Amino acid sequence: MLTSYVTPYKVAIVALIILYCENEVPASHRIELMSRILPFVDGDAVLDGDIHDLEKLVEGIPARYGSLYQLLLERLWQIRCLDDLDSFVSSTDSYTRGSEDGEVAKIKPSSILGTYFRKCFLAFDELSFHRVSQLWDAYQAFLEPSRHQIPDQFLPVPTRSPLAESTDRISGIELPKSLMNSNNNNNNKNNVSMVSEQNLSSVMEGYAKDPANGQTNDDVKKVLDSLNSLSEKELLPPPVHYVKYLYASKECDYETAFECLHRYYDYAMDNRGRTDYQYALFSLAKLQAEFGAHNEALKAAQEAISVARENYDVDCLTRILAWVYSILSKNPSLQPPESLASKEQIAHFLRTKSGEVSLVLQAQSYLDHAQSAMVSSEPLVEVFESIVKSYHTTLKSDSRSKPNELNLVQAKLWSRLGVGPLATLFLSSATPGVVRARHFLIQGKPLLAIEALNSCKHKLLQEDQKQWLPAYTLLQCEIALSQHQLVDARRLVRQLMSLSWIDADTAEEANMCQIRLYMLSGEESLAAQTISFRLQSTIDRGMDVSYQIRYLLLQIRLLCNTGAPSRALSLAIRALLLAEKASLVVLALEALVLLASILTHMNYKNDALDLLDWAMPRILETDNAQLIDEAYKTLTAAGHVPS
Known part of the structure; x- marks a missing residue:
């Protein structure tokens, strides 16, 4: 349930501060205790906890005689009824006021602790009787897990109705011990929990302003899940x-x-x-x-x-x-x-x-x-x-x-x-697996790309599936095309094209896969039309110049395959100049390798060898597997002398 401010945990913090004021904590540990308490009293950016959180809060801090946690529990269990709770909260006001005999107040009203005491006192004073009853139920549920840690003399005496006492006298039946130890609590009360609305608002508002700080914040998610159990009548x-x-x-x-x-x-x-x-x-x-x-x-x-x-x-x-x-x-x-x-x-x-x-x-x-x-x-x-x-x-x-x-x-x-x-x-x-996979794909290492995607699959949220699925389908398509599995490649291209949420980069990669599929299937005219359309589209939309160069390189390969290397020569020089101007070294080297291949087809093998001899050291530095493979094939073709 929600309450305006005061909660059982805050009552426990008040009791802890009172022990501090009564010098129950040794001087050597007072600063340490105060540093732990301050986050709960200075501002509202911390949510309340349970009795186990309270135990962790004072863990390792002794009292003057014995354990501070044990002393705190004894003080909390002395609140045996609703009247005791009212008297306890009302007593906080006396700690911020001096006595009539001129005794100085133990806590300054203007201090952080004094402000916290005042807020708890006013919040409790403004509660309706129904809300006070709810607070008492929550307080009992809050303390219940510590019952076994308290000596019997500190436990409240169970209250019995006059009717039950009369019945016992008449029947002479002894009551079961389980009932005697019930402390007048039922299972429903043990499940009562209370959240401060003021703290909840502060924590959630801070997360809403900057959710990136926590990314997937487990603590906030846990709070949201617990709020789902609140009654629909509760206004969050x-x-x-x-x-x-x-x-x-x-x-x-x-x-x-x-x-x-x-x-x-x-x-x-x-x-x-x-x-x-x-x-x-x-x-x-x-x-x-x-x-x-x-x-x-x-x-x-x-x-x-x-x-x-x-x-x-x-x-x-x-x-x-x-x-x-x-x-x-x-x-x-x-x-x-x-x-x-x-x-x-x-x-x-x-x-x-x-x-x-x-x-x-x-x-x-x-x-x-x-x-x-x-x-x-x-x-x-x-x-x-x-x-x-x-x-x-x-x-x-x-x-x-x-x-x-x-x-x-x-x-x-x-x-x-x-x-x-x-x-x-x-x-x-x-780095996200999807990004590493794209990098490996650009380097011509599709198997490493698949491995990178598989490594992150089990960690993905539903939101990330929108990135993972297109990337995985694209990689599968690249592998199918490299292995000339055209039926699988055609199916995967259709899947990619049907996805409505792919980003601009993945869409362009899918278009290139489709063009390569046309080229491998012998549909040269359809490939030429698609290349011309996509090339103009990237220019009109102001896309990355790398896509223009890659479409030009596909057009060069198409012309070489259709037996028109002389027409491809001017395009290769154009692609080389564009890549050099944009500092796209890998694409410039790819254009250079294609230019050497064109020169080889035109029987200018010495010129092709000179180009490759100059470019090979840089090609090997790129660590691009496909480019290195193609360069060695071209080098072999240029150096081969027919018998």
């Missing part, structure tokens, strides 16, 4: 509904997510009005994006930005713009609404202003700029500068999640530069 604090929305969204339970989000803002808006409206719209935008309704999500974000500006909420405005930028980066085909600035202007705003709101946001803005610079073929100096700035800001912010993201970006950068071992070094064991 609004932050609880918001945290339930976060978990429902993570588990892809969108119906529950919508319901919890609606409840949260239905309750919260009554108290806060339009000052919180931007957060409601922002949450709605994120939920719609989870559905894949990105256009509707951007419209909700646009309205949220307008309200945030109206309320001068710079913090919320910056967070919304950071989210909008990430959505636009992941989906290049999307265009920001007309009322919003361009993507570049949003990025500039985040780099200059996000530091005033959050160092984590500023670090993310530098990281986003580094990735954008890579995609748009900007100078490498700018990419490295943004990565260093992000790393420096991350160290200042002491963030737990950003270093992993930094490693991913650096792995991507070194992979594009053709330094395969260094890229692998940045992909530590903490």
Whole structure:
């Protein structure tokens, strides 16, 4: 059940503080005890516990005579009825006031402990009789597990009704010992638990503001599960509904997510009005994006930005713009609404202003700029500068999640530069298996990619299955194509194309698998049409230039297979120049190997050998298995002299 503030655990903390004030704790342990108590009395960011948590709280701290925990239990078991509980809580007021004889108060009213005593006293004084009865039931249930640890003289004498006593006298039957030791408690009372609404709101609100700190926070999840047993008549604090929305969204339970989000803002808006409206719209935008309704999500974000500006909420405005930028980066085909600035202007705003709101946001803005610079073929100096700035800001912010993201970006950068071992070094064991699998796939090592995916399968949440399933299907398709299992490859390509939630990168990989399938099946005209369409589409949508080069390389292979190497020559030079300009070393070397193959077909074998002789050291550095295999085959063909 929920209570406004006072709970059995808080009563126990009050008793512990009283023992502290009565000098029952040796001087050598007083500071240690106070350091353990303070989190429960200074603020509301800690939830109450049970009797076992209380035992852990005072573990290792002695009393002046014996065990502090034993002394505390004796003091708590002396509260034998509801009147004793009322007298005990009322006595806290005397500790913050001096006596009439001029004795100084043991606790200053303005101190942290004095404030805590006052809050407990006022909260208990405001309870209705029904709530006080519930508190007493919860208090009995709270102490019950410690019954065997207390001498019999401290246990309350069981109370009997006059009718029961009369019946015993008449019948002369002795009552069973189990009834005599029942302490007037039944099984229902032993299951009573009580949660402070004020503490619950504070904990949940803190988690709602920054859920990334805990990622999958087991403690919060445990609290949510325990709240499910509360009566429907209990009105949960609004932050609880918001945290339930976060978990429902993570588990892809969108119906529950919508319901919890609606409840949260239905309750919260009554108290806060339009000052919180931007957060409601922002949450709605994120939920719609989870559905894949990105256009509707951007419209909700646009309205949220307008309200945030109206309320001068710079913090919320910056967070919304950071989210909008990430959505636009992941989906290049999307265009920001007309009322919003361009993507570049949003990025500039985040780099200059996000530091005033959050160092984590500023670090993310530098990281986003580094990735954008890579995609748009900007100078490498700018990419490295943004990565260093992000790393420096991350160290200042002491963030737990950003270093992993930094490693991913650096792995991507070194992979594009053709330094395969260094890229692998940045992909530590903490890196998600899906990301490591994609890296191994780019290196031409599909079996290692499958192993990476299988290693993380049992750890995945339902939310992560949306990433894992397309990646696994794509890898299976790559293996089927490399082994010329066309029937399996065709089935897997259809599966990939039918998935509605795949990201832009996976969609492009699926398109390339489809083109390779057409080429292996002898459908050259269909492959040529698809390549032409996809190549133009990537240019129009402003996709990563690497995709343009890869489509060009597929077109070169198609022309070589159809006996038109002279037409492929100009395309190979074009792909080489594009890759060199974008610092895509692996793709440049692949274009170079194709150029050598074309020269070999045109009987310019000496020129082909010169190219390969110059490129082989760099090719071996890439650690790309497919590229190395193809280079050796081309080298063999160029060096072969027919008899």
